[in-house]
Amino acid sequence: MIVRLMGGGGQFRVDDGLMPQLNELDEAAVAAAERGDEAELDAKLDEMAELVRSQGEELPEDDISSSDVVIPPSDLTLEETRRFLTDDGFVPDLPAS
Amino acid sequence: MAGLMSRAATVIKAKFSKLLDRAEDPGETLDYSYERQLQLLQNVKRGVADVVTAKKRLQLQADKLEQSLVKLDTQARQALAAGREDLARAALEKKSAAQAQLQDLDQQLQALEQQQQKLVASERQLSAKVEAFRTQKETIKAQYSAAEAQVRIGEAATGIGEQMADTGLAIQRAKDKTEAMTARAGAIDELVESGALEDFTSDQTQLDRELAQIASQSQVDSELEKMKAELGSGQKKELES
Numbered sequence: 051m052i053v054r055l056m057g058g059g060g061q062f063r064v065d066d067g068l069m070p071q072l073n074e075l076d077e078a079a080v081a082a083a084e085r086g087d088e089a090e091l092d093a094k095l096d097e098m099a100e101l102v103r104s105q106g107e108e109l110p111e112d113d114i115s116s117s118d119v120v121i122p123p124s125d126l127t128l129e130e131t132r133r134f135l136t137d138d139g140f141v142p143d144l145p146a147s
Numbered sequence: 148m149a150g151l152m153s154r155a156a157t158v159i160k161a162k163f164s165k166l167l168d169r170a171e172d173p174g175e176t177l178d179y180s181y182e183r184q185l186q187l188l189q190n191v192k193r194g195v196a197d198v199v200t201a202k203k204r205l206q207l208q209a210d211k212l213e214q215s216l217v218k219l220d221t222q223a224r225q226a227l228a229a230g231r232e233d234l235a236r237a238a239l240e241k242k243s244a245a246q247a248q249l250q251d252l253d254q255q256l257q258a259l260e261q262q263q264q265k266l267v268a269s270e271r272q273l274s275a276k277v278e279a280f281r282t283q284k285e286t287i288k289a290q291y292s293a294a295e296a297q298v299r300i301g302e303a304a305t306g307i308g309e310q311m312a313d314t315g316l317a318i319q320r321a322k323d324k325t326e327a328m329t330a331r332a333g334a335i336d337e338l339v340e341s342g343a344l345e346d347f348t349s350d351q352t353q354l355d356r357e358l359a360q361i362a363s364q365s366q367v368d369s370e371l372e373k374m375k376a377e378l379g380s381g382q383k384k385e386l387e388s
Binding site: 053054056057058060072073076077079080083095098110111112113114115116117118119120121122123125131134135 | 150151152153154155156158159160264265266268269271272275276278279280283302303305306307308309310312313316317320
């Protein structure tokens with residue numbers, strides 16, 4: 051499956067076998083976000099990104115495949131991460147046409 | 148709450164599926180999306196330029212502070228040599244305040260540098276993907292029936308939409324940081340102008356004036372000594388001859 055590291059980290063193809071490990075970290079990240087533990091959230095997000103970088107194969111920059119999952123960047127504040135994950139999203143609007 | 152990873156992917160896809168709904172005609176959808184991509188590329192270039200400008204401004208302030216450190220150190224030594232420990236202490240206190248500010252500026256500069264690197268990486272990625280999209284859109288337009296094209300457009304637009312989201316986020320974050328720092332640099336300038344915070348690099352501070360006074364006093368003293376010595380030896384010579 052394809053994973054994007056949000057924050058300019060690029061996209062990686064990872065083996066499906068890596069998912070249980072990623073999901074475990076993801077659950078820990080969610081728990082950290084829910085109890086407002088920003089340091090722990092950042093640590094888990096960094097761990098996830100590092101796992102993907104070390105085990106995955108980076109896609110070329112001109113590849114326009116969409117990703118199956120997206121890992122948010124760890125340099126967002128807790129509040130920003132929450133906004134990022136709400137329905138409106140923290141994803142900025144595109145430039146006005 | 149579902150996992151962060153799948154949630155983030157869903158949010159991004161939802162946001163950019165709007166792009167696909169814009170036009171009935173697949174060809175039009177492609178052109179519209181491509182137009183947006185080019186706009187975003189312009190925005191990211193402007194973002195990089197803004198960060199560079201903010202960095203230059205902070206660097207100028209840091210340079211000024213560096214100069215003031217050297218100057219205050221020299222002044223402290225001069226004051227101490229002149230036996231004015233009170234002035235030396237005042238100079239060293241200012242030096243320590245300037246050092247703290249400099250450290251703060253250095254940290255901000257590093258933060259801006261990181262934002263710049265992320266923006267540049269994002270620009271490079273987006274640029275490569277936009278080019279790939281452009282080629283693909285021409286192929287899709289030329290070779291596929293409307294129904295097939297719709298599917299392929301969906302794939303291409305979603306893939307590039309993700310990159311657009313990532314780049315958009317990088318621009319937003321760089322903008323927030325740059326604005327905050329510009330405001331802060333402006334606030335420092337304003338404080339200096341209003342005199343609330345003494346400009347370390349202004350030509351004449353109280354310390355300068357007192358030191359100048361000491362210097363001129365000691366120059367007078369040394370000239371007097373010199374004259375006395377000359378006169379003394381002259382008198383001696385006269386006596387000897």
